[in-house]
Amino acid sequence: MLDVAKAASVSVATVSAVINGSAPVSPELRGRIEEAIQVIGYKRNAIARSLKLGTTRTVGLMVADITNPFFTDVVAVIQDVLHRAGYAVMLCCNDEDVDMQDEQIELLIDRSVDGLIIAPAGDDETLKRIIGSANLPTVLIDRLLDGIDTDAVVLDNRRAVQDATHYMLGLGHRRIGYISGSLETSTGRERLAGYKAALEAANLPYEEDLVRFGNFREKDAYKATMQLLASTERPSAIFSANNLMVIGVMKAIRDIGLKCPEDVSVASFDDFPWADVFQPHLTTIAQPVQAIGEQAAQLILDRLSGKSPEIPRRLVLQGRLMIRESCRPISLTPRAIA
Amino acid sequence: MLDVAKAASVSVATVSAVINGSAPVSPELRGRIEEAIQVIGYKRNAIARSLKLGTTRTVGLMVADITNPFFTDVVAVIQDVLHRAGYAVMLCCNDEDVDMQDEQIELLIDRSVDGLIIAPAGDDETLKRIIGSANLPTVLIDRLLDGIDTDAVVLDNRRAVQDATHYMLGLGHRRIGYISGSLETSTGRERLAGYKAALEAANLPYEEDLVRFGNFREKDAYKATMQLLASTERPSAIFSANNLMVIGVMKAIRDIGLKCPEDVSVASFDDFPWADVFQPHLTTIAQPVQAIGEQAAQLILDRLSGKSPEIPRRLVLQGRLMIRESCRPISLTPRAIA
DNA sequence: TGACATAGTCGAAACGTTTAGAATAGGCTG
């Protein structure tokens, strides 16, 4: 900038004024300065600017697992709308690892991001302390944190799986296996609550044996399903609490020599773009990923521009049950009855 | 830092010395300073540090489409290894849009990233000019850029699809449809070249009618496949040049009332974690995503720490043909013969 | 015509670090 100022024989203050349009500048000087900028190929240094202004126009985005297509989609739309608003996105993912998560949030805060969008891996005290003391605009997505009261956009998880379970119950299933996500997450807890609620509404007992933990990961879900299917009274249906796990569930069903939906019905949280083209066509709960991403981005943008209300806003969206062919009426699944 | 210095009654230089261990400090002062840091809860300001040092310990990662599971996986491992090395990742994705890409690369350079990892959307002149003049450590992944000579890690695309085509030819298929990615990308060109090479090796003519462009996207691939299947001499097999497009291909096959592999065989670039559990079990070319990510990250890390050789390193990895059940011998697909 | 507002420009301080080089205090050598 100093070079530009010299080349145009003006002060740096004036150069700054034309670049930012922050003060009136005579047409003559403006012309000289703009020309000098062209000639020199000057680009203003965003770091120096950030130092002075105390803002980086960057938001930190931390999600538990970017490999999960749900998060991938959400990240993509967040990145898109933030970019259009002139913000850069610093991305972290920790593969559902809480310790890694703590490190990463530090990394982000350390880099002086202006705000944070987080889908936390777990309800970790350290994390909560850090984001509490960072005092940054923060929006939680997908998963809430106990005792942390910020903007958030989440799904009505409880209702969604209650509906799905109700649907399976309606097909006559009485023993519905449930592959749960980690109860360290609000989604893990809420989804399980939905399952319980549906059972209760149908006057059916909640059986611990029928729920196993897959921690939102394929491998763990595979093991969990193997156990479930090996038990004496095999369930006639299985609900998977997310997309990654349903792959594990299907693999276990295959490996144990059963067929879906002939032998066991399956439904899952999270939809797939290919769900109605590969067999069995999975019955799923579709999340409005586009809306989730847009809303989250908008919340942080509003907060950053200071036009949010004082109290945090909590958006809860509804899932949609996509009934396809992976669940069938109990009367048609003879082997499960035997 | 000034506060810490005051609290410990020393100069900021000394505080800096203990924080960075950049100069010897007596145990006494060190103790006082460390205590003051604790008490005050001081964190050094990375922006100011970047300004002085001219380095941000951040690398820009721009991929054409993060929604594509291949890129997602690669991004995840890159993020992981860079994080472990103390680097933050600034992510951009542009949905294969070249103009957006130009904007984004500017955004990244503007933010003073220390290096760039790019999977370009297209062979765009503006992009090339920008990264040429930015003069930053850069590594290209997946796709090369004509005339840009930097570190890179790519697949041997040509060979991989040549092998796959050879395999289909071996099953007796003579009319193999090819759904191509954009020829603006090196992968688009190389993969098509592999298809042609296999044809040539088998003394078969290259027929323009059999290749359609899906631009690496599901929707376009769907349309392309519809055309292909509507033609008078319908192909008995189709190869899709990536994962997103094969979904479109399968949808088209379904919508036109055909079955895979009974009526038409299908193979695709890029593997899926669920490929051998949902029907039809797709025959694919699996890319070593883990290795690609690791190598790319290592290349940029080496370059950043100045321990790379002067000349750019170009790594080319091999794909692996995963033969499953979506292709069958031509003699068994009667309808295609008719 | 003098007081005063206004537009345009500039000098210099500030943002929070790092670091070169100066300063200081001992200790050692001859």
Place this chain on the structure above:
DNA sequence: CAGCCTATTCTAAACGTTTCGACTATGTCA
């Protein structure tokens, strides 16, 4: 004891911006 070396500490400049307040020239109003 002078001279010198070493270890430790400090002062101050620099990184590249933004912006406050000062200054000048010009125009306006009573």
